[in-house]
Amino acid sequence: MLGVKPGDHAFLFKKADEAIAEGRAVEFWHAAEDNPETLHYFRFVNDLPLNKSHPDLRVNLLEYWQVTPKGLVRFSWVTDILIRRENAVTLMRIGRARRRIENETFNTLKNQGYHLEHNYGLGRKHLSAVFVTLMMLAFCVDQSLQLCCPLFQAVWRKLQTKRDLWERIRAMFWDFRLESIRMLYEALLYGYKRLTPIIAYNTS
Numbered sequence: 521m522l523g524v525k526p527g528d529h530a531f532l533f534k535k536a537d538e539a540i541a542e543g544r545a546v547e548f549w550h551a552a553e554d555n556p557e558t559l560h561y562f563r564f565v566n567d568l569p570l571n572k573s574h575p576d577l578r579v580n581l582l583e584y585w586q587v588t589p590k591g592l593v594r595f596s597w598v599t600d601i602l603i604r605r606e607n608a609v610t611l612m613r614i615g616r617a618r619r620r621i622e623n624e625t626f627n628t629l630k631n632q633g634y635h636l637e638h639n640y641g642l643g644r645k646h647l648s649a650v651f652v653t654l655m656m657l658a659f660c661v662d663q664s665l666q667l668c669c670p671l672f673q674a675v676w677r678k679l680q681t682k683r684d685l686w687e688r689i690r691a692m693f694w695d696f697r698l699e700s701i702r703m704l705y706e707a708l709l710y711g712y713k714r715l716t717p718i719i720a721y722n723t724s
Contacts, residue, residue, distance in 0.1 A: 521597045521598075521599050521611060521614050521615040521618055522597060522598050522599070523595070523596070523597055523615065523618075523619065524581070524596050524597060524598050525596065526596075529570075529571065531569070531571050531572040532568060532569070532570060532571060532579075532581065532598070535568045535569055536565050536568060536581050536583075539565045539568065540563075540565070544565055545563055545564065545565045546562075546563070546564055546565075546603075546605060547561075547562065547563045548561075548562055548605060548608075549561040549562065555588075557588065557589055558586065558587065558588045559585075559586075559587040559588075560584070560585075560586060560587075560609075560612075561584070561585040561586075561587065562582070562583070562584055562608045562609070562612070563582075563583045563584075564580065564581060564582045564583065564603040564608055565580070565581050566580040566581075566602060566603055567580065568580070568581055568598075570598065579598040579599065579600065580598065580599050580600070580601065580602060580603045581596065581597075581598055581603075582596065582597050582598075582599065582603055582608060582611055582612065582615070583595070583596045584596070584612045584615075595612070595615060595616065597611070597612075597615040599611060628659075628682070629655070629659065631683075632681070632682040632683050632686075633682055633683045633685075633686035633687070634655055634658070634659060636652075636655065671702065671705045671706070671709065672705060674705075674709050675705050675708045675709045678708070678709060679708070685708075688708055689704065689708070692704050692707060692708065
């Protein structure tokens with residue numbers, strides 16, 4: 521499911537209008553079960569050319585309007601899945617979920633401690649790409665821990681925000697010699713003794 525807009529895909533939507541005029545489009549609507557004031561309107565056309573440059577590349581177009589007392593919101597997607605009345609609602613939900621996932625992912629990378637915008641335009645040749653790759657690997661590990669590790673989940677609940685979690689982890693790495701990541705998480709979860717620092721005087 522890929523999002524498309526009339527302004528960016530004029531040829532595709534022109535062909536869709538022709539298909540509508542020919543009676544090849546399927547249209548239907550229904551009211552939301554949990555909110556009768558919200559209407560969901562669908563229209564789809566199968567087997568359209570994606571663009572003028574690639575007329576042999578055929579796609580299926582799904583358009584969706586959500587009508588509420590506050591106004592109207594429109595979405596449209598193309599897919600290689602044959603659209604039918606029976607699967608149109610499911611495909612709409614997939615398309616909207618993908619947009620939400622993308623927005624939430626970028627919001628996390630920019631605003632919750634990964635500093636995506638801060639660091640990764642710097643450097644020569646491949647340095648910025650290396651930074652992005654390392655950041656995405658860290659993000660992948662964090663997502664796995666968030667899903668599967670009860671200890672990580674408990675520490676996150678205690679500290680409440682990812683930003684605070686990352687800052688505390690950085691501080692622990694800076695100040696303590698840690699034997700394992702488990703020791704790190706247990707220290708953050710259960711607390712630890714704050715010792716007086718041993719000054720490493722230089723006697724040379």
